Amino acid sequence: MTDLTSFIAGLPKAELHVHHVGSASPRIVAELAARHEGSSPVPADPELLAKYFEFRDFAHFIEIYLSVVDLVRDDEDVRLLTYEIGRELGRQNVRYAELTVTPYSSVRRGIAATAFCEAIEDARSSAARDFGVDLRWCFDIPGEAGLPAAEETLRISLEERPDGLISFGLGGPEIGVPRPQFKPYFDAARAAGLHSVPHAGETTGPETIWDALRDLGAERIGHGITAAQDERLMAHLAEHQIPLEVCPTSNLRTRAVADLDEHPIARLIAAGVPVSVNSDDPPMFGTTLEQEYATAARLLNLDATGVADLARAAVRHSFRSADGKATLLAEIDAYTKAQG
Numbered sequence: 001m002t003d004l005t006s007f008i009a010g011l012p013k014a015e016l017h018v019h020h021v022g023s024a025s026p027r028i029v030a031e032l033a034a035r036h037e038g039s040s041p042v043p044a045d046p047e048l049l050a051k052y053f054e055f056r057d058f059a060h061f062i063e064i065y066l067s068v069v070d071l072v073r074d075d076e077d078v079r080l081l082t083y084e085i086g087r088e089l090g091r092q093n094v095r096y097a098e099l100t101v102t103p104y105s106s107v108r109r110g111i112a113a114t115a116f117c118e119a120i121e122d123a124r125s126s127a128a129r130d131f132g133v134d135l136r137w138c139f140d141i142p143g144e145a146g147l148p149a150a151e152e153t154l155r156i157s158l159e160e161r162p163d164g165l166i167s168f169g170l171g172g173p174e175i176g177v178p179r180p181q182f183k184p185y186f187d188a189a190r191a192a193g194l195h196s197v198p199h200a201g202e203t204t205g206p207e208t209i210w211d212a213l214r215d216l217g218a219e220r221i222g223h224g225i226t227a228a229q230d231e232r233l234m235a236h237l238a239e240h241q242i243p244l245e246v247c248p249t250s251n252l253r254t255r256a257v258a259d260l261d262e263h264p265i266a267r268l269i270a271a272g273v274p275v276s277v278n279s280d281d282p283p284m285f286g287t288t289l290e291q292e293y294a295t296a297a298r299l300l301n302l303d304a305t306g307v308a309d310l311a312r313a314a315v316r317h318s319f320r321s322a323d324g325k326a327t328l329l330a331e332i333d334a335y336t337k338a339q340g
């Protein structure tokens, strides 16, 4: 391993943009596929699965993503998936993660909302105990399912209100899914004390980010990389310190950017836009959070000090308590000091 690679591996980290089903490792996908033998197009073989996770475009990615969602059939599957995500995050020295979970997609497939929330909460307690990972939830609306999904996601958020729930989001395709229609649901979620973190500016232009800010009260933006096309928007994000959750390899693999060397992350940071680095759907994109840090280091020409600052930024942009942030920032300081 290179020095920087081993530095990144040991660095205490926080992850703010990583999806629940999108984090199902090939081993977990194989286990879920085996549980529901023969009734899914998702291959159990790791090599076939790697091929299956090659996407023609974003719409194709969503289609494949939903075929993996179909493998999560009961609360035992939910518990297994969530606990194993905790194991993988712990392996990478992720101490805190805000996991984007889409209860609507599982409830629609027959898992009762209460059982779903009990399963993720069980896994959250076990992951904290066994792996030292503090998991929190963002419940997101799968945008392609429209207002019925918004209604149900808000209902589950407010009525079930699992202890780990801290934010409310909007995922899925942006094309054909205008943000303003979801304003009433974000208003209600924010009024109930949930943070607003919709996706925007991943596969559509800066206007979607403006909509998310104006209509959804976005406190952070999922992806938001097309802000780089709008100087006024970048100045606004910088002035109001509204962070973008950037996921470089995701953007490459869903064809949101043609080439990593054209990724706008450097332009965004140069304009003063707060940025955290995240993995989004790591096994689907053949990456890990550690690899995303290494990619960001290459694109931003960072040394270990710069990489540690990426981790500090993620902690600062998180919705963790002030004490929780201070603890993790102190851990990062102690680690970087010990590395010399």
Ligand SMILES: O=c1[nH]cnc2c1ncn2[C@@H]1O[C@H](CO)[C@@H](O)[C@H]1O
Binding pocket: 019, 022, 062, 065, 100, 102, 105, 140, 141, 142, 143, 144, 171, 172, 173, 199, 202, 250, 280, 281
């Ligand atoms: O990069 C992404 N952009 C948008 N949605 C995503 C992404 N990764 C995973 N999802 C998930 O895709 C589902 C669509 O129904 C949603 O659950 C959303 O969370």
